[in-house]
Amino acid sequence: MSDTLEVKVPSHFERPGHRDAVAAGIVRGALPLKFAYAGSAAHTHDRLAHQEGYRSVTGAVSFVREAMRRAGLDEVPALAEIGPGNGVSSLALLARLHDAEKPPTTFLGLDFSESLLAMARKRFESRRPDVSFAQAGWDVEAEPTAAIGEWRTGEAPITALFLGNTIGNFERPGAALRNIQRSLRIGDTLVVGATLRTGNADPEGMLTPYRNQVFRAAALEPLIAIGIDSADLDFELSYEKDEVVGHAILTRPLFLDDHELPPGHRVRCFVSRRYLPSEINDLVSCAGLRPFVSSVDESSDHLVVIAFKDEDDQAAAPALS
Ligand SMILES: C[S@@+](CC[C@H](N)C(=O)[O-])C[C@H]1O[C@@H](n2cnc3c(N)ncnc32)[C@H](O)[C@@H]1O
16 A cells, blocks of 8 residues: 555636536536546646556657657757646657757647646756746647747747647547647648557457556546535446547436436546557548658557648648547
């Protein structure tokens, strides 16, 4: 048993609108995963991200560094990361880039979670005071951002990072990639890291990294923040159709706003999709970016696709899912 005393941050939402969005998701039976990272959920995610096993799900930065080397992506003074989380893996990647031809000197963190951005800022300030850290709130699933354009200086292209299989958390990954493409300039590069789909996946093996109390608490935190007692929820994990899916199940009736939800009501509160390299390549291409390196690490079941923006939007963009 651990002898570390942990102080729990009281459950809360980051912004007033988040409460109503989470309530609507509970009633609908599907909660967008971004709420599992914001407000008090940032702290449960931070605990999760410090657990052994977390990296097995999100991927190793050494492999990302290798893929960048293979792509000849060695001039990276300006990095913009979408979804840097608590900044731990961003800092690990920065350390690996120390021998790049032009190592990072400026970093922009873009995240839905202002709370995780604040944690990342603290870590950067204490560990890498030599790197200028900027941050901006962005819901990449919702729209493009002007923040990258405002942060960049001069004409030089920048490198954007989208790592940790964050793409696997989204309902509409193609739309998110299109928002990223629209926020970049011609000549910019995007590095996408995702979890590999392996043909012979044994469902129980896929679920092992998720079968623990820290993960349960992280996935359920938005429901706890709305006022549901953790003891009134069952949590079920499954691996189906190349996705790890987590459901919260009410064990008692719940009155939420104008709705009465019966016991047994299911709320999907976690999803992590696995990909083939060709699927990420297709998603990236459909979003208007040109993939030029695709690397697979079979020992850790991760993949990295590196693409650049070579043209601006065509008049009629295809409908993206
Ligand atoms: C799986 S974590 C990955 C964190 C980090 N990149 C790593 O590898 O450890 C997902 C990150 O994406 C952010 N995120 C989730 N949904 C988002 C959205 N719709 N817009 C912007 N950021 C989002 C989360 O807040 C979190 O920081």
